[in-house]
Amino acid sequence: MTSVHDWAAPNPVSTNRSGLIGKPVDRYEGPLKVTGTAPYAYEVQPPSPPAYGVMIGAEIATGRLTGADIAEAEAAPGVLAVWTHFNVPAQPPRGAKAHPRSTAGSNPALENDKVAYFGQPVAFVVADTLENAVSASHLVKLTYAAETPDVDFRARLEDAGQPPGEQDVEIGDFASGFTAAEVQLDETWSTPIQNHCQMEPCATLAWWEGEKCIVHTSIQMVKPAQHGLAETLGIGRDDVHLLTRYIGGGFGGKGGTYDDLALAALAARALGRPVKVAFTRQQMMNATIHRPATVQRVRLGAKKDGTLDAFSMMTWTHCNRNGNFTEHASNFARALYAAPNRLTGHRLVRLDLPVAGPMRAPGEASGTMSLECAMDELAEKLGLDPVELRIKNEPPVDPENGRPFSMRQMVRCLKEGAQLFGWDRRLPTPGLVRDGRWLVGMGMAAAIRGNFLLPAKCGFSVEPDGTIVVRQGMTDIGTGTYTVLAQIAAETLGVPLGQVRVEIGDSEMPPAPGSGGQFGAATAGSAALMAGMNLRKAIAALAVGDPGSPLHGGSPDEVTFQDGVVAISNRSETLSDLIQRAAPAGIAVEGEIRPAADAREWSTQTYGAHYVEVGVDPITGEVRVRRMLGVFAAGRIINAKTARSQLTGGMIWGAASALTEANPVDVRYGSLLNQDLAQYLVPVQADIGEVEAIILDEVDDKANPMGIKGVGELGNSGAGAAVANAVYNACGVRVRDYPISPDKLLAGLIAQGM
Amino acid sequence: MRPFTYERATSAAGAAKAAALTRGARFIAGGTNLLDLMKLDIERPTHLIDVSRLPMAAIAATAEGGLSLGAAATNSDVAANAEIRARYPVLSEAIVAGGSPQLRNKATVGGNLLQRTRCAYFYDTSKPCNKRAPGSGCSALEGLNRNAAIFGASPHCIATHPSDMSVALVALGARVELVSPSGDTRTLPVADLHRLPGETPQIETELIPGELITAVVLPPPPAGGQLYRKVRDRASYAGGLASVAVAGGQVALGMVAHKPWRAAAAEAALAAGASPAEAIAKELEGASSLGRNDFKVPLVARLTAAAISEVKGRG
Ligand SMILES: Cc1cc2nc3c(=O)[nH]c(=O)nc-3n(C[C@H](O)[C@H](O)[C@H](O)COP(=O)(O)OP(=O)(O)OC[C@H]3O[C@@H](n4cnc5c(N)ncnc54)[C@H](O)[C@@H]3O)c2cc1C
């Protein structure tokens, strides 16, 4: 097994001879996307004209589907099939695995008469056109035996229990530490349900070629989707060819699969023609996953000088009655600040709400919204600068497990951010700065997010014309995977970027875990580096062993790769000359990365600091972000442009979490209120003002062979808290029930006599 | 969406006549509201009469010294018109406070006036809603009704009219010009175009079936400054929580009632020498709220007082 120490050896990415690593290279697939020619799943051209399927969602939150009158729909123009659980083709029971090593079990659509949440697909109509399918869907008459949904999270907090297999983590003695502390803070925050709101809704196009099912779909993780579909269809795993080449956003919401996948494949099989199925925007809100609401209690006990003696963060959250997801909002806090007495944990309550699941920076995104505001409040109580308070409690080693940090530049992020932002101009007393009708305030927060490396493979080949081809069952959900793989390949094989082709999103390619948990670039990229190194070896061996090569007889270790040329000192030829002559069919190899055996001896995280300036209209309670600055330390950066874009995107999301994004539950119906993007408020340009992300120079050689870490979620962590702290600094009102909408802020302003 | 037939009208009178001929016929202009509602199965017209290409998009001076806006003029064209920006800035400001540039490029004067509420329950066909399904009940009444009306609501419907443009039109004392299926024409103050919900929230205007809006006529602007201010959760592309249009001593409020709300009591108080805060307090004596929308009362008080003061302050 490898050790992290093996990763310290120089490699083409770390030596970066041609300087491609770190460059702000344009997106590999950018031209296709901006010209509208990147075929997303629903837009792929099938071999024959497709039929169109639409799903019908349950209009109750819990109960049973007792009847379905489909006669009128079946008789409507162009209709090819109308299914409910009464007549859907048989599928193996949920979770069943015919292949013991499948990474996912059967996921049957329209499984039975049970309705477990509002919007759950309960019927399906296929017709020759989308219009006919939609129109016929209105003619399906469903009858339900509805039960009263148990969906009121706030009313059920008392009933929440330990998530399965978990225990609170206590170090030292929190209760005594807290009671004895000179200064105490004990406050509770709440965060609402949020939706992913990907631009591209979930969608699938399927057709069959003999026994084989070809599916184009929009998902983040290829293998589990392929295996799960094969299990659902009761066919061999190799009989599902799953492709997901372009994905219009995932954010965790496409980590699993939904009924579009099975229904498209089943209908294509039943009808003998391609079938497309897409969620509507309305269906995306209730019938796919969401970030669950939380209630978070933070207790901080400190000495007068600001040293934390006791620290606790407890999170209450919810998931669907049949679900098993916990929003681990307290987890990140375990690695953030030093304190001898610590208590963290989670409580979960199962409700008849739609299915909770991971959403960008699961845990951190919600969790920082309490702790990082609590630190602001504590700083105020102590009369300390919030930056200083954080630096004071910076842990020398991981405060929970005592492991050394692989690399931790939190303090540098805090200090450089403060300087670049002009933090010294902040007045600690709220409400003193005015700009026209706006009260202006500044706030800050720390950012932290774990870093992960998972096992992955990658295929590399060289074609006779010298083109390097990367093949990987990886996804690019808009983050820049295509681009960073191209950069790694070009740098490793010493060819210009234009000589690299990247093919991903295909179940027949060497598997990678996909996009999620900000592990994508590190994991897929490390496998690519390994594969690239293997290809270098194969090419070097070919050159020195080929009598026709000027490199003949040399040592393979001495072969260099640069500008599309292979050389040993001044003996050289182009890669294409070599391959055309000596390996006219090209060469293909694979490479693989696995977590190092000793990786867990270090605590490996990514870090940052947010600085935000907001304006508050004291008359209306409106808040507008004027500028945001994030300074981050996240290992080596492969692409300065795509990394920055991930970070600023996360920061903007954080601001939205503080100010607008929420989907309230109507507890009478068990449904989420906002069902489109006019009602569910993601931020628009005018909300945000200036945004800048600065990335510190860093190489984390314990993380992986490239020394890179994730940036996809880090920007989310802490950004919302910095906005909330800035709101307080502007006007002196703390709203602890997010989002800080004008109605809530106005109440606070009025209470203050403003 | 359900199947429907389509025709392109060639004259205003012809369009009105055609509307009376087919049961379930509707006019379509920019389609930015109607098509969305059709896709969601909330509106179910059987026949669409396209009035967007009728020659009624002109913006022209009237003999009285005002301005006539063709019903098919786009929101973008109206907002950008030099005459409007100079003499009716409150109208320009109100229009650009609504929707997005893409929507305003398609949306028309007529369509904007007749856009339907943004009540979330109206949009969710699985929920009771008296406006969408008369007699089914009002889900908002005891539901998530943060944006509900504070003036003129009824137990049958507490929805608000979401238009920004109409609020400015009401403050400016504009009138709509109409043509009926029988060819009769008439005019109506914009302030009297929409109805309060009463027991029939599905009937939203005083228009007779098939009646077409052909133009909106602005009288000469009142003396004094003008201002439109809208409060919203996000800075753009969001329906308002409340808005106010001030044109001289004329004041209208948005998103507080089933119609753009002429603040007549406030106007009278102002005319009688009351301060802006006193004037709007007078108006709000008639307000009532339900809990979640309580904040609208102080919000409107503060917003309106500030807007009137700002206009006065400009001299
Ligand atoms: C996401 C979103 C956000 C929005 N935000 C705002 C906002 O913040 N503020 C705001 O004010 N508006 C907002 N709007 C609404 C937008 O302004 C309206 O959709 C638009 O003004 C409607 O105009 P239209 O020409 O497209 O009307 P259509 O959709 O074509 O028609 C709307 C209605 O008017 C009727 N109609 C149209 N023309 C006539 C006529 N000449 N005579 C009689 N009846 C007629 C139609 O039959 C239909 O019932 C928003 C819309 C969307 C989709």
Ligand code: SF4
């Ligand atoms: S307020 Fe009006 S539109 Fe909203 S649910 Fe009630 S009846 Fe329907």
